[in-house]
Amino acid sequence: xxxxxxxxxxxxxxxxxxxxxxxxxxxxxxxxxxxxxxxxxxxxxxxxxxxxxxxxxxxxxxxxxxxxxxxxxxxxxxxxxxxxxxxxxxxxxxxxxxxxxxxxxxxxxxxxxxxxxxxxxxxxxxxxxxxxxxxxxxxxxxxxxxxxxxxxxxxxxxxxxxxxxxxxxxxxxxxxxxxxxxxxxxxxxxxxxxxxxxxxxxxxxxxxxxxxxxxxxxxxxxxxxxxxxxxxxxxxxxxxxxxxxxxxxxxxxxxxxxxxxxxxxxxxxxxxxxxxxxxxxxxxxxxxxxxxxxxxxxxxxxxxxxxxxxxxxxxxxxxxxxxxxxxxxxxxxxxxxxxxxxxxxxxxxxxxxxxxxxxxxxxxxxxx
Amino acid sequence: xxxxxxxxxxxxxxxxxxxxxxxxxxxxxxxxxxxxxxxxxxxxxxxxxxxxxxxxxxxxxxxxxxxxxxxxxxxxxxxxxxxxxxxxxxxxxxxxxxxxxxxxxxxxxxxxxxxxxxxxxxxxxxxxxxxxxxxxxxxxxxxxxxxxxxxxxxxxxxxxxxxxxxxxxxxxxxxxxxxxxxxxxxxxxxxxxxxxxxxxxxxxxxxxxxxxxxxxxxxxxxxxxxxxxxxxxxxxxxxxxxxxxxxxxxxxxxxxxxxxxxxxxxxxxxxxxxxxxxxxxxxxxxxxxxxxxxxxxxxxxxxxxxxxxxxxxxxxxxxxxxxxxxxxxxxxxxxxxxxxxxxxxxxxxxxxxxxxxxxxxxxxxxxx
Numbered sequence: 054x055x056x057x058x059x060x061x062x063x064x065x066x067x068x069x070x071x072x073x074x075x076x077x078x079x080x081x082x083x084x085x086x087x088x089x090x091x092x093x094x095x096x097x098x099x100x101x102x103x104x105x106x107x108x109x110x111x112x113x114x115x116x117x118x119x120x121x122x123x124x125x126x127x128x129x130x131x132x133x134x135x136x137x138x139x140x141x142x143x144x145x146x147x148x149x150x151x152x153x154x155x156x157x158x159x160x161x162x163x164x165x166x167x168x169x170x171x172x173x174x175x176x177x178x179x180x181x182x183x184x185x186x187x188x189x190x191x192x193x194x195x196x197x198x199x200x201x202x203x204x205x206x207x208x209x210x211x212x213x214x215x216x217x218x219x220x221x222x223x224x225x226x227x228x229x230x231x232x233x234x235x236x237x238x239x240x241x242x243x244x245x246x247x248x249x250x251x252x253x254x255x256x257x258x259x260x261x262x263x264x265x266x267x268x269x270x271x272x273x274x275x276x277x278x279x280x281x282x283x284x285x286x287x288x289x290x291x292x293x294x295x296x297x298x299x300x301x302x303x304x305x306x307x308x309x310x311x312x313x314x315x316x317x318x319x320x321x322x323x324x325x326x327x328x329x330x331x332x333x334x335x336x337x338x339x340x341x342x343x344x345x346x347x348x349x350x351x352x353x354x355x356x357x358x359x360x361x362x363x364x365x366x367x368x369x370x371x372x373x374x375x376x377x378x379x380x381x382x383x384x385x386x387x388x389x390x391x392x393x394x395x396x397x398x399x400x401x402x403x404x405x406x407x408x409x410x411x412x413x414x415x416x417x418x419x420x421x
Numbered sequence: 422x423x424x425x426x427x428x429x430x431x432x433x434x435x436x437x438x439x440x441x442x443x444x445x446x447x448x449x450x451x452x453x454x455x456x457x458x459x460x461x462x463x464x465x466x467x468x469x470x471x472x473x474x475x476x477x478x479x480x481x482x483x484x485x486x487x488x489x490x491x492x493x494x495x496x497x498x499x500x501x502x503x504x505x506x507x508x509x510x511x512x513x514x515x516x517x518x519x520x521x522x523x524x525x526x527x528x529x530x531x532x533x534x535x536x537x538x539x540x541x542x543x544x545x546x547x548x549x550x551x552x553x554x555x556x557x558x559x560x561x562x563x564x565x566x567x568x569x570x571x572x573x574x575x576x577x578x579x580x581x582x583x584x585x586x587x588x589x590x591x592x593x594x595x596x597x598x599x600x601x602x603x604x605x606x607x608x609x610x611x612x613x614x615x616x617x618x619x620x621x622x623x624x625x626x627x628x629x630x631x632x633x634x635x636x637x638x639x640x641x642x643x644x645x646x647x648x649x650x651x652x653x654x655x656x657x658x659x660x661x662x663x664x665x666x667x668x669x670x671x672x673x674x675x676x677x678x679x680x681x682x683x684x685x686x687x688x689x690x691x692x693x694x695x696x697x698x699x700x701x702x703x704x705x706x707x708x709x710x711x712x713x714x715x716x717x718x719x720x721x722x723x724x725x726x727x728x729x730x731x732x733x734x735x736x737x738x739x740x741x742x743x744x745x746x747x748x749x750x751x752x753x754x755x756x757x758x759x760x761x762x763x764x765x766x767x768x769x770x771x772x773x774x775x776x777x778x779x780x781x782x783x784x785x786x787x788x789x
Binding site for chain 1: 471472475496500501502503504507509666667672683686687688689690691692694701702704707709710711712713714715717718719720721722723724725726728729
């Protein structure tokens, strides 16, 4: 039986022309461990926007029904040479109903089930997905509630795992008012992990304090650095996670860690010998990272990405993490959406410009 | 018996006044595992200049016999609060003769021996040093030849050890025309480790090629980046060591590693999943590090410092490394000096301005 429906694809030409289209297509029958999921809902995460638009000019783009054509900057076009001319499906995660399955028992067991899934092609009527990347949803969890059960929850739990694996005992989190940040506040409270939240306005301070967060610092406040040093000295939070990437913040966190760790220690021109690490896991600011290196020579700055983290963590850890997420989709791992948009309307000018602004906590949900 | 002699000390006041002085002092008797070394020669390494002058204004300083008084920038003064008012001895390493020793057999065994040593106070007539940080010099090795047997040789060997410990198989080295860089060229040739040398002029390209280096790239050449990508693709050199620190270079190396590792791979908006690492081990450029992050999310940038590396490496590894250095002081680990200056003349205006310019390969040797 052939399944047909709509699918969003993103194509970047070698000339820098980005064409995103929603079009009718037919979906292949699932084979082996694959299942075919009739998608119901899928979030638009920052990681999806990195493929959908990256740094393309959505303000100057040409919009027509079911299609947007935009210019990609030359540097990004060159850096993306491997995708030139390929129509790439988009949408990391979502939720829906399994309507067909390959012959493998793991796939067959999911037929008819409502699942959260990670197909990488979620903005579509149907999506093929490996059975191992599907989790049956509890009966009382809606598709909307289950659609964001992978990227944000596993990332937030991954931060705590990364902290423990590195021998650290507390976390600094930047852009902490995000959906992900709110989740991390709840996880750290449950696990007793000290958390220093860095946000970008007093309104976000109030928001997180309202959720019970103890340390919330406004990076635009004049006393941000001394307060950050105090908070790190108090919590011993010597690993940070930063989705902003651009600008001075990652270096400021390392500087504050060095200052906090140096308190009461003898002078060393090489800085504190305590381990200090910041992981950049996004690019909310695509500008350059600026490190003043006023933090000695014992420090580490690295990229952090969910996929290699999970590959290194292993199946047992992943299973434990996913079970915790499924049990807490209405509480610890609940997501909040600014708006819902139908797949057909996802490439309209107004809605694209709104969700592509990537403002903290203003996430969209696509419904199929 | 009391030993008296001269010692250089560096004092930073809370007001930012840096005072370096050579003055008569008396040296305490060695105790336990300590020995007292009558110093003969000591190099001025960049790491020494970091304590001696840091970013102080040596052009506008006031020079008098045996003393220089200079203004330290406010940021550096504040960052160095733990040394305010302390007269700190200077000089990481050197060579001389053991004239007294504590009661420990390890110390007693060195009495009368000519040694290379790491006292941290080498710019002096005498210096106290732990016996474990002294190595007897072979008879045919002069004090000048043995004076630089620790910092540069152990750092260069440490790079190769760090490469192996991280699972890497080739090295990128920046500012590679330095004494340290020339040593690394010889070590990598002996060990069969592929090495990509980055230098700052065509003259330095010629210099290293003359030593038999295969890959030598001038970072000021217009085709630097494509050539760096080619060299990394050919050598699989996925760990870099950068003593410059400031500017775009560390990020350029990561970008070239990502481009080289992405060749022939499917497109990933997160960059190549191959491990890529750059270690910043100095601050020849004290300006900010600028990372354009055009290298995906699998990357690591960290500080590298000899002392914690050795602490983690353990005694067996250190012993093996030091024995290799002692056997090769006239060949692999030979140092070259631009000029020799007597301790008494070390704080003169002309000589300070010359060695504090920190030009590649222009190292001074201080004689006592």
